[in-house]
Amino acid sequence: MTRRRVVITGVGAVTPLGGARDLVQRWVAGESGIRDGEGACLEFEPTDTMTPKEARRADRFTQLGIAASDAALQDAGWADGLPYDPDRIGCVIGTGIGGLATIEEQHDTLRDRGPNRVSPLTVPLMMGNALPGQVSMRHGLLGPTFGVVSACAAGANSIGTAMRLIQYGDADAVVTGGGEAALTPLSRAAFGSLDALSESGISRPFDRRRDGFVMGEGAGVLVLEDRERAEARGAEILGELLGYGATADAHHLTAPEPQGRGATKAIQQALLDAELLPEDVDYVNAHGTSTPLNDRAETFAIKAALGEHAANVPVSSTKSAIGHLLGAAGAVEAIVTVLALRESVAPPTLGLEEPEEDLDLDYVPGAARELVSRGSNGHAGRLVALSNAFGFGGHNAVLCLGVRT
Amino acid sequence: MSTATRDAVSRKIVETLASFGPAIDDLRPEATLEELDIDSLDIAELAQVVEDEYGVEISGDDAAGVTTVGDTIDLVLAKLP
Numbered sequence: 001m002t003r004r005r006v007v008i009t010g011v012g013a014v015t016p017l018g019g020a021r022d023l024v025q026r027w028v029a030g031e032s033g034i035r036d037g038e039g040a041c042l043e044f045e046p047t048d049t050m051t052p053k054e055a056r057r058a059d060r061f062t063q064l065g066i067a068a069s070d071a072a073l074q075d076a077g078w079a080d081g082l083p084y085d086p087d088r089i090g091c092v093i094g095t096g097i098g099g100l101a102t103i104e105e106q107h108d109t110l111r112d113r114g115p116n117r118v119s120p121l122t123v124p125l126m127m128g129n130a131l132p133g134q135v136s137m138r139h140g141l142l143g144p145t146f147g148v149v150s151a152c153a154a155g156a157n158s159i160g161t162a163m164r165l166i167q168y169g170d171a172d173a174v175v176t177g178g179g180e181a182a183l184t185p186l187s188r189a190a191f192g193s194l195d196a197l198s199e200s201g202i203s204r205p206f207d208r209r210r211d212g213f214v215m216g217e218g219a220g221v222l223v224l225e226d227r228e229r230a231e232a233r234g235a236e237i238l239g240e241l242l243g244y245g246a247t248a249d250a251h252h253l254t255a256p257e258p259q260g261r262g263a264t265k266a267i268q269q270a271l272l273d274a275e276l277l278p279e280d281v282d283y284v285n286a287h288g289t290s291t292p293l294n295d296r297a298e299t300f301a302i303k304a305a306l307g308e309h310a311a312n313v314p315v316s317s318t319k320s321a322i323g324h325l326l327g328a329a330g331a332v333e334a335i336v337t338v339l340a341l342r343e344s345v346a347p348p349t350l351g352l353e354e355p356e357e358d359l360d361l362d363y364v365p366g367a368a369r370e371l372v373s374r375g376s377n378g379h380a381g382r383l384v385a386l387s388n389a390f391g392f393g394g395h396n397a398v399l400c401l402g403v404r405t
Numbered sequence: 406m407s408t409a410t411r412d413a414v415s416r417k418i419v420e421t422l423a424s425f426g427p428a429i430d431d432l433r434p435e436a437t438l439e440e441l442d443i444d445s446l447d448i449a450e451l452a453q454v455v456e457d458e459y460g461v462e463i464s465g466d467d468a469a470g471v472t473t474v475g476d477t478i479d480l481v482l483a484k485l486p
Contacts, residue, residue: 053426053442116456120449 003167008401009235010076010223011335012068014041016216016322019071023332024339027321028347028368037201039216039323040183058125058134059099064219064328065131065179066138069093072175073139076223076235082140083173083233090143090171091136092162093221094154094178096327096391099126101184131179135221143171149327151391152287153246154178155220156330156399160244162224172226177331179219191215194254198290203324204351205288205317206295206363213289216323220331239338239403242276242384245269249394255293256390260301266396267305267386274400276384278306281313283346283371283385285337286363288317289324298388299359314346314371316364321350330389334399341383341403344371373405381405414459414485415478421454422447422474434475441474448477455481 013020016033026033033039046055046063049070055063073079082089102125109117124130129147136145144165148158155178162176191197198212230237247269249262256263271278287298303310318333319325325332340347345368352365373383387399423429427441438444448471452463461484471477 051426056425057446117453120446120453124446 004169005227006163006166006224006241007227007230008222008238008241008338009225009230010072010074010078011221011238011338012071012075013218013220013332013335014044014064014067015218015325015332016041018043020220020335020339023322024336024343024347027318027336028340028343028345030348030350030367031321032350033216033322034203034214037198037214038183039214039325041218057121059102059130060181060217061095061099061179061219062125062131062134064181064217065093065177065221066134068177068179068219068221069135069138069175072221072223078223084229086140086142088143088172089141090162090165090174091132091141091145092148092158092165092174092176093132093135094148094150094158094327095128095131096151096154096180097182097187098128099130100182100187102126104184104186135175139175141175143174150395150397151393152324152326152329153389153391153395153397154327154330155332156334156387156389156397157246157395159222159241159331159334159399160246160397163241163244166224166226172229174224175221176224177219177221178328180326180328181217182326183215183217188215196254196291202351203290203320205286205290205320205349206299206356206359207352208354208356210290210292210295212291213319214323216325218322218325218332219328220335222331222335239341239401241399242402243270243272243274243400245273245398247396249396251394254392256297257394258293258297260297260304262394263298263301263388263390263396264304266398267301267388270386270398270400271305276400278309279374280384281306281309281386282374282383283337283341284313284315285333285385285387286315286317287388287390288319288349290319294390296359298390299361302361310361313362314364314369315361316347316349318347320352330387330397333389334387334401337385337387337401338403341371341385341401344383344405345369346371410485411482414481417458418451418478418481419474421451425450432474434473434478436474437472438474438477439472451477459485461485
């Protein structure tokens with residue numbers, strides 16, 4: 001069976017540096033969205049896109065996702081109506097945690113005022129699938145709709161799953177991505193207890209002084225479509241989802257396998273799925289959390305998977321500019337990757353000044369750089385990138401993306 | 406029941422329903438919950454407020470026959486001791 005090809009026709013995001021295109025522009029210019037050690041979406045106003053009623057029916061992670069999905073559908077030219085039978089349009093949007101603020105708030109209510117005062121909205125707001133459920137209701141999407149839960153790989157696993165739904169004919173289009181809003185007291189304390197958060201409050205992936213991740217919040221949503229149908233309706237094609245690889249470390253609940261073996265296999269699978277070779281890769285958008293363990297294991301994985309070619313490829317981390325968006329990270333970073341390829345630019349890894357021994361890839365320190373298509377393997381005129389996402393639990397998800405230049 | 410009580414209960418219910426989204430001016434007694442986009446989750450929230458305020462419980466069965474703002478107010482008034 002020939003698998004259908006899957007293209008990206010719309011993107012939308014809410015991030016500490018604004019919407020999808022603002023984020024890329026500002027990051028490329030060297031701007032950071034991190035303030036006081038966190039990447040909060042300070043400019044986000046739920047009622048800019050939602051009625052007061054819609055806003056109070058959604059935890060913040062869902063609010064961010066609804067706003068991002070509205071932007072993505074608009075970008076795809078779906079604002080005036082769905083282009084396909086709604087039964088054939090799915091919605092797969094992941095989260096790392098779900099409605100944590102709701103859980104914390106309602107737990108306070110339970111403790112202070114008793115069980116009869118706990119809001120009836122608690123479950124519909126806190127559940128991890130609230131975001132895809134709400135987006136499906138909002139836009140009347142009747143195809144396969146569910147959430148994906150794989151911690152900080154959730155956004156990328158969602159996109160990969162959505163891609164398969166289209167490839168194998170379960171849907172003609174899927175609205176997909178991730179959302180997260182975990183800047184809460186419990187979450188800060190819990191990640192802090194794990195020694196996962198940066199004490200300095202500085203996100204500087206791959207730098208010798210890196211001391212943990214800086215937590216951020218946000219959402220990223222993409223509209224994926226069967227390429228033939230997208231072309232037939234005259235949609236602008238932003239990029240193509242060429243491959244997807246997903247593996248597990250089966251090593252430790254929170255630490256990556258030190259040699260990045262699981263991540264290596266995920267990269268190899270994504271390339272195999274895309275029918276590409278390591279030398280076809282023009283850019284890697286790294287998971288790059290700024291934790292001591294991730295950045296080392298990920299570097300080893302990129303080297304193992306790309307071999308000698310690894311030294312030639314620009315590798316940068318979006319988390320250097322906006323922090324770690326947890327379950328939204330993989331989605332926002334896939335969006336950023338596509339938009340950066342479209343601008344033929346490798347955005348920089350901000351804050352990287354002091355390299356560490358063995359961490360010797362080209363991390364694009366300091367300033368953005370022009371990306372040049374290698375055009376190897378008969379792919380002239382196309383830029384190809386990998387977007388890595390790894391999660392607590394040992395989840396590895398890698399997307400391979402291509403853009404015609 | 407005094408008129409003062411009746412007015413106070415009506416006002417509390419209208420204010421509560423307005424906090425769920427509808428404009429306060431649209432919350433006329435004859436307005437239907439459907440046209441105000443007030444659903445079962447809103448009624449569950451309202452029941453909680455009413456219980457908190459007046460100590461009366463409203464069950465899902467009680468609310469089943471309620472279709473307008475006026476019905477909602479009457480239901481609560483009927484439950485008051």
